[in-house]
Amino acid sequence: MEFVILNGEIIERNEAKIDVEDRGYQFGDGVYEVIRVYNGKMFTSKEHLERFEKSAGNIGISVPYSLGEMSSLLEQLILKNDIQLGTVYLQITRGISPRNHAFPHAETPTTMVAYTRQVERPVGNMKSGVKAILTEDIRWLRCDIKSLNLLGNLLAKQKAVEAGCFEAIQHRGETVTEGSSSNVFIVKDGTIFTHPADNLILNGITRKKLQEICSTHSIRLEERSFSIEELMHADEVLMSSTTAEIMPIIDIDGNKVNGGVPGEMSKKLQELFEAEIEIQCGQLVTTPGEI
Ligand SMILES: Cc1ncc(COP(=O)(O)O)c(C=O)c1O
Incomplete structure (x- = not known):
C-alpha cells in the first residue's frame, strides 16, 4: 500500500483526490520541491524546504505549515512507504477556484501534496x-x-x-x-x-x-x-x-x-x-x- 500527503494528512494514494479546478492543474499555479532520500533519511531537507517557502512566497502563496511541520510529515511519509533510496516530491498550489487568471480571494485554501518514489542513484x-x-x-x-x-x-x-x-x-x-x-x-x-x-x-x-x-x-x-x-x-x-x-x-x-x-x-x-x-x-x- 502506498501513502501520500494531502493537505497535512497522510492517506492512501488511491484516496487522494484533486479537484479539476485546482489551479495547479489548470495553470501550473504553484511551486514544488524534490528532496533526495538516502538510507531512509532526507538529504539537505532544510535547504529544500526553505527554498519551497521562498518560491511560494515569490508568487504570493503562503505555506500553511512550518518548516518543522513539513519536515516531520515528510519523515513520517518516508517511513510509512519504507523508502530507503529515493525521492520525496512536494508541491503546493493556489488551491481550487473557478477558472480565472486573476488570483482567487486570499482565504482560498492552498492544496499541498507529497509523495515518495524509489529512485536509484545513477x-x-x-x-x-x-x-x-x-x-x-x-x-x-x-x-x-x-x-x-x-x-x-x-x-x-x-x-x-x-x-x-x-x-x-x-x-x-x-x-x-x-x-x-x-x-x-x-x-x-x-x-x-x-x-x-x-x-x-x-x-x-x-x-x-x-x-x-x-x-x-x-x-x-x-x-x-x-x-x-x-x-x-x-x-x-x-x-x-x-x-x-x-x-x-x-x-x-x-x-x-x-x-x-x-x-x-x-x-x-x-x-x-x-x-x-x-x-x-x-x-x-x-x-x-x-x-
Ligand atoms: C531548472 C533546474 N535547474 C537546476 C536544478 C538543480 O536543483 P537541485 O540541485 O536543487 O535539484 C533543477 C532541479 O530539478 C532544475 O529543474
Whole structure:
C-alpha cells in the first residue's frame, strides 16, 4: 500500500483526490520541491524546504505549515512507504477556484501534496559521464522560482532525449544558463565557473552544496556566466541536481569534452559530495567507484 500527503494528512494514494479546478492543474499555479532520500533519511531537507517557502512566497502563496511541520510529515511519509533510496516530491498550489487568471480571494485554501518514489542513484552514468545537447533557453525570466510551469524545461529535455542525450544545456544568446533540470559548471585551468544565482537559473541545492564543498577544500569556484565558446573549450563540464548528483558531461552536440571521459575535477567533486551525503545520511551502498 502506498501513502501520500494531502493537505497535512497522510492517506492512501488511491484516496487522494484533486479537484479539476485546482489551479495547479489548470495553470501550473504553484511551486514544488524534490528532496533526495538516502538510507531512509532526507538529504539537505532544510535547504529544500526553505527554498519551497521562498518560491511560494515569490508568487504570493503562503505555506500553511512550518518548516518543522513539513519536515516531520515528510519523515513520517518516508517511513510509512519504507523508502530507503529515493525521492520525496512536494508541491503546493493556489488551491481550487473557478477558472480565472486573476488570483482567487486570499482565504482560498492552498492544496499541498507529497509523495515518495524509489529512485536509484545513477551510478553508471556518474562513472561514465553523459552526453548533452545545446538548446536555446526559451523559458520565462523568473527561473529562480521552482514553478510547476516547466514547459520550457520539458521541451528542452525532450529534444535531448530524442538526440539520445541525457541533458539539454540551455543558453540565452551566447550565454549558457543551466540544464533543463540541472545546473551546469565548466572547469578551466583548475577553476570552476557557473552562472550566477540570478533570475535566469534555479539556485540548485546541489549547486549550493558544491559551492560549500569548494570553499572548504580550497577549490576555486567563481559565479560568473560563461559563453558557448567557453563551454565548448572547457577542460571539463559537469551538471548537478538532486537526483543526478554530480554528473560529468563528456559530449556536447557530438563534440567530446576531455576526450570523452570524466575529468579529475569531476571525480574529485563526486567523492567530496558523497562524503557530504554520508555525513548526513550514513554510508552509501553503491558508489560510482564500485561498479
Ligand atoms: C531548472 C533546474 N535547474 C537546476 C536544478 C538543480 O536543483 P537541485 O540541485 O536543487 O535539484 C533543477 C532541479 O530539478 C532544475 O529543474
